[in-house]
Amino acid sequence: MRHALRRAGAGIPAFVLCLLVAATAPGQAQGPWHPKPQPTGPWMNTSLSPDQRADLVMKQMTLDEKIALLHGVGMPTDEPVTPENAASNRGVGYVIGVPRLGIPGIDMSDAAYGVRSSGVNGRYSTALPANVAAAASWDVHAAYEYGALIGRELRAQGFNMSLGGGVDLTRDPRNGRTFEYLGEDPVLAGTLVAQLIQGTQSENVIGDIKHYALNDQESGRNAVNIHIGERAARESDLLAFEIGVTEGHPAAVMCSYNRVNGDFACENQWLLNDVLKKDWKFPGFVLSDWGGTHSTEKASAAGLDNEEPGHFFFGDKYKEAVQAGRISTGELDDHVHRILRSMFAAGVIDHPRQRSVVDPFAGFRTARQIEEGGIVLLKNEHGALPLDAAKLHTIAVIGSHSDVGMISGGGSAQVDPIGGNAIMPPGKGATRWQEEIWFPTSPLKAIEARAPHATVKYDPGTDPASAAALAKSADVAIVFAYEWESEGMDLPNLTLPHNQDDLISAVAQANPHTIVVLETGSPVTMPWVKQPAAILEAWYGGSDGADALGNVLFGSVNPSGKLPNTFPLSVEDLPHPNLVKPPPASEHFSGPMSPEKWAKGLPPFDVTYDEGVKVGYKWYDAEHKPVLFPFGYGLSYTTYRYSALKVTPGDTVQVSFTVANTGKRSGEEIAEVYAALPAAAQEPPKRLVGFTKVALAAGESKTVTVNVNRKYLSIFNVEKNGWQLLPGEYTLMVGGSSDKLPLKETVHLN
Numbered sequence: 054m055r056h057a058l059r060r061a062g063a064g065i066p067a068f069v070l071c072l073l074v075a076a077t078a079p080g081q082a083q084g085p086w087h088p089k090p091q092p093t094g095p096w097m098n099t100s101l102s103p104d105q106r107a108d109l110v111m112k113q114m115t116l117d118e119k120i121a122l123l124h125g126v127g128m129p130t131d132e133p134v135t136p137e138n139a140a141s142n143r144g145v146g147y148v149i150g151v152p153r154l155g156i157p158g159i160d161m162s163d164a165a166y167g168v169r170s171s172g173v174n175g176r177y178s179t180a181l182p183a184n185v186a187a188a189a190s191w192d193v194h195a196a197y198e199y200g201a202l203i204g205r206e207l208r209a210q211g212f213n214m215s216l217g218g219g220v221d222l223t224r225d226p227r228n229g230r231t232f233e234y235l236g237e238d239p240v241l242a243g244t245l246v247a248q249l250i251q252g253t254q255s256e257n258v259i260g261d262i263k264h265y266a267l268n269d270q271e272s273g274r275n276a277v278n279i280h281i282g283e284r285a286a287r288e289s290d291l292l293a294f295e296i297g298v299t300e301g302h303p304a305a306v307m308c309s310y311n312r313v314n315g316d317f318a319c320e321n322q323w324l325l326n327d328v329l330k331k332d333w334k335f336p337g338f339v340l341s342d343w344g345g346t347h348s349t350e351k352a353s354a355a356g357l358d359n360e361e362p363g364h365f366f367f368g369d370k371y372k373e374a375v376q377a378g379r380i381s382t383g384e385l386d387d388h389v390h391r392i393l394r395s396m397f398a399a400g401v402i403d404h405p406r407q408r409s410v411v412d413p414f415a416g417f418r419t420a421r422q423i424e425e426g427g428i429v430l431l432k433n434e435h436g437a438l439p440l441d442a443a444k445l446h447t448i449a450v451i452g453s454h455s456d457v458g459m460i461s462g463g464g465s466a467q468v469d470p471i472g473g474n475a476i477m478p479p480g481k482g483a484t485r486w487q488e489e490i491w492f493p494t495s496p497l498k499a500i501e502a503r504a505p506h507a508t509v510k511y512d513p514g515t516d517p518a519s520a521a522a523l524a525k526s527a528d529v530a531i532v533f534a535y536e537w538e539s540e541g542m543d544l545p546n547l548t549l550p551h552n553q554d555d556l557i558s559a560v561a562q563a564n565p566h567t568i569v570v571l572e573t574g575s576p577v578t579m580p581w582v583k584q585p586a587a588i589l590e591a592w593y594g595g596s597d598g599a600d601a602l603g604n605v606l607f608g609s610v611n612p613s614g615k616l617p618n619t620f621p622l623s624v625e626d627l628p629h630p631n632l633v634k635p636p637p638a639s640e641h642f643s644g645p646m647s648p649e650k651w652a653k654g655l656p657p658f659d660v661t662y663d664e665g666v667k668v669g670y671k672w673y674d675a676e677h678k679p680v681l682f683p684f685g686y687g688l689s690y691t692t693y694r695y696s697a698l699k700v701t702p703g704d705t706v707q708v709s710f711t712v713a714n715t716g717k718r719s720g721e722e723i724a725e726v727y728a729a730l731p732a733a734a735q736e737p738p739k740r741l742v743g744f745t746k747v748a749l750a751a752g753e754s755k756t757v758t759v760n761v762n763r764k765y766l767s768i769f770n771v772e773k774n775g776w777q778l779l780p781g782e783y784t785l786m787v788g789g790s791s792d793k794l795p796l797k798e799t800v801h802l803n
């Protein structure tokens with residue numbers, strides 16, 4: 054249980070996970086991993102629907118076989134080979150399938166920004182830029198490619214299910230998983246995650262969306278009880294999931310660790326049955342986050358279909374409950390049906406996985422392009438960027454191990470770097486839970502390659518005075534600052550760690566031509582913001598981050614990313630300046646452990662989201678709080694002009710306008726459409742209702758139309774349990790940033 058030990062700090066003690074997986078799995082033992090032969094049986098008639106095919110399989114299944122589909126058999130990654138997991142690909146979860154009927158096992162791997170930690174097996178995958186970087190590209194095609202690359206590499210490694218698709222909103226930017234998510238706006242995040250899921254599933258891999266729902270902080274995530282009103286939840290966090298589920302059609306939804314309004318998410322009737330399965334008509338299956346199941350009958354009745362990673366509640370206890378009549382066969386069959394129909398729908402039965410050699414370098418191009426589209430230019434005075442290599446004699450490169458690598462996000466998202474952690478001695482390749490992993494993609498080398506005639510000197514940035522001295526002697530100083538974050542922890546504040554504020558300040562004071570490059574997953578405060586000439590947010594740049602950055606620094610790529618999260622001025626401006634931390638009793642289990650104690654869960658502590666729907670920019674707008682950099686903001690090396698807005702109400706509200714590139718370089722402009730609802734709606738001043746990315750040559754203009762879904766203009770009416778567009782005056786606003794919307798038109802909608 055090395056894996057479980059690694060994450061004990063994240064709230065699940067190792068011995069509890071042992072308890073949860075220890076009992077012998079029902080079902081049959083299998084031989085070592087090998088591609089399964091094509092199954093045969095009437096269900097292999099591909100002209101039948103996934104539902105019909107699932108029913109045909111179920112007719113032949115025994116009770117034990119049905120129960121075996123409802124749970125995993127542990128975490129093969131770090132466990133010895135057992136009869137139950139022997140046929141797995143040694144990922145983080147495995148469901149044995151129905152071997153007798155040729156139905157393959159479900160082989161799961163974490164895959165947030167690439168296939169997780171397979172280096173231990175001698176296999177590597179492409180690390181895409183962090184999900185938040187993909188969100189910053191606001192690019193639906195890139196999101197699809199992101200998912201498709203993950204799907205391809207999962208299959209090639211021998212997996213047939215992805216554990217990715219994180220879409221919890223950035224309600225608190227200190228959340229340690231902010232880098233794994235897609236920002237603070239439900240329409241942006243939901244639209245992008247739907248594309249990501251479609252991309253993954255196009256490779257015949259079961260796609261997943263997680264962590265459902267409101268898992269917006271890591272502190273005390275196994276104990277926290279989130280309180281939120283239904284309308285606020287439906288219009289914020291749940292809307293991101295609603296769009297992801299209804300447009301992305303994931304085969305699976307992972308319920309989260311936390312409680313929501315009293316009940317654990319994985320036994321929450323409202324979340325699972327009422328909203329997900331009934332209102333959104335989700336036909337797939339719900340699996341618990343690892344160790345997130347807390348009961349048998351209650352969870353099953355609420356809509357949990359599959360317990361992961363083990364079978365403390367959904368193994369023998371489940372069978373017993375069925376035999377005793379406490380769980381009906383109808384309920385059991387519904388869970389089994391959902392799992393089987395999803396396997397057919399995703400294509401994992403018709404196209405069995407075939408392990409092959411992954412060429413992670415083949416993915417570098419996609420990783421680089423997505424990073425190029427996601428880098429955000431936050432400041433650029435007097436055309437400091439792009440750099441002109443011909444005019445530079447000396448370049449100072451400072452800080453953040455920028456001589457050898459770029460930082461990545463940690464936790465279960467962690468992808469193993471090829472060749473190991475860039476800051477470790479060669480040969481120390483294995484990554485460990487909650488260790489900062491640096492990808493061997495060297496900004497220094499990328500800069501040297503683009504300025505072959507310049508002298509490029511490096512300073513580690515550990516001593517501001519020495520860094521400033523080097524900066525002073527150079528034509529340009531490029532200072533890198535980073536903040537690492539990970540699952541299982543939250544950030545203490547929004548300040549750059551390791552004294553980097555002082556470093557930046559000292560360097561910028563020494564050289565007016567200072568460029569700051571940020572490698573962060575979350576927004577940071579910038580007390581030094583006025584000092585440097587230019588600032589780039591590069592996020593966690595992935596396998597080929599340095600080349601992407603080099604291309605932006607030297608102008609072969611024109612930056613076009615825009616912020617998917619607001620950068621506030623101060624932690625004091627957040628809806629909850631003090632992150633509610635778990636009381637010690639709710640942080641970790643202590644004292645003698647029993648399954649019953651685990652079932653009960655850690656003592657809950659309450660967090661009330663009284664800001665409700667006001668997440669991110671909606672909060673700052675409504676509260677009239679100025680920010681450092683607003684949501685949707687990002688500069689370019691060219692300039693754009695917006696004109697000729699025309700709003701046409703209809704089944705969708707058509708918003709047409711013209712964008713012109715008024716500068717001297719070609720570029721891509723993300724055009725954003727917001728709406729202010731009628732006063733009677735009592736909503737924040739504006740909400741994002743659509744966006745598009747427009748490629749424009751220098752001097753070119755294009756007229757584009759964004760079709761706005763009427764749901765995005767609606768409120769959620771709790772009494773009617775549905776979206777409702779209130780008749781009234783709606784102001785549609787268009788522009789290149791949430792704080793700069795030059796076009797406005799008010800229309801009457803009903």
Ligand code: BGC
Binds near residue numbers: 163216263465540
């Ligand atoms: C994480 C999930 C992950 C799972 C399996 C959990 O701790 O919250 O995101 O998929 O572990 O590794």
